[in-house]
Amino acid sequence: MGARQIMKFSPPRPEVLERAVALVVSASRTAFAGNLECIILKGSAVKGDFIQGYSDFDFNVFLKPVAMESERVPKVKEAIRFQKAFGAVNPEDFGASQFQIYFISSEKYPPDWVPPVEGTYRVFWGSLPSSARELKDSVYLSYAKQDLKRVEQDKQSIVSRFVDKPNRGVPPVVRLLGATMKGHMHSVSTLLTSKPKVVHGSRLDELILFVEDGIGSKGHFTKFFECISDWTRLKRNYEYARRAFREGIRALDEIARWSAVA
DSSP states (O other): OHHHHHOOOOOOOHHHHHHHHHHHHHHHHHHHGGGEEEEEEETHHHHSOOOTTTOOEEEEEEEOGGGEEETTEEOHHHHHHHHHHHTTOOGGGGTOSOEEEEEEETTOOOTTSOOOOTTSEEEEEEOOOGGGSOOOHHHHHHHHHHHHTTHHHHHHHHHHHHTTOOGGGHHHHHHHHHHHHHHHHHHHHHHHHSOHHHHHTSOHHHHHHHHHHHHTOOSHHHHHHHHHTSHHHHHHOHHHHHHHHHHHHHHHHHHHHHHHHO
16 A cells, blocks of 8 residues: 555646647647647546656657658658747646657557557547557557566666766656656556556556565565655755665566566
């Protein structure tokens, strides 16, 4: 029950979320016009486990292939138009770390991404393309197995980013560590339960309990996210940020050991 007690979720107020969505929709319509197919918001802002200052607004903007340079990159002319229309936005005004906006071809969902699960996203423009529809549970299980093969590699990459950072550069690395951990936690929980859609619809506090109970953790996930949930303190107190980093790396080590014998 510890994770439920310590997590400090603060979802954006409806009017704040409405303004954020309106900005993305307006910039997308300006930049892409008739090539805009769909806009969805995913993740913590939808599920309710949003942490002020730490969490981001995670948008997917689906475009017709004619507007795309490649599967995930819009053409330069349209990219410049979008940036010009959106560039004055300050994420801190919305209590977010950033607006994470991915542009995706409506005809081909990225093969290395897990398609969104009902209840984890909201459609704010158009309709979700068939290429991004939910898949069978077996496919999500396969994604989870592949994902866990990267845990050690991901850990080493994050440590290499951390080691030479000045103090003010530590919180962004801790944030990256949290996002990486959360992805792997979804994979662990998917394999533990064989219920990927339940897992992906779960809040962070529930996910922590799945993982810590399932792999016999010593509580490093709870300790990491306890630090994260006081993001203002973490940004100002660099020793506190290093403590979070240490706990997060220990948590990844626990996942790596578990996945090696699972």
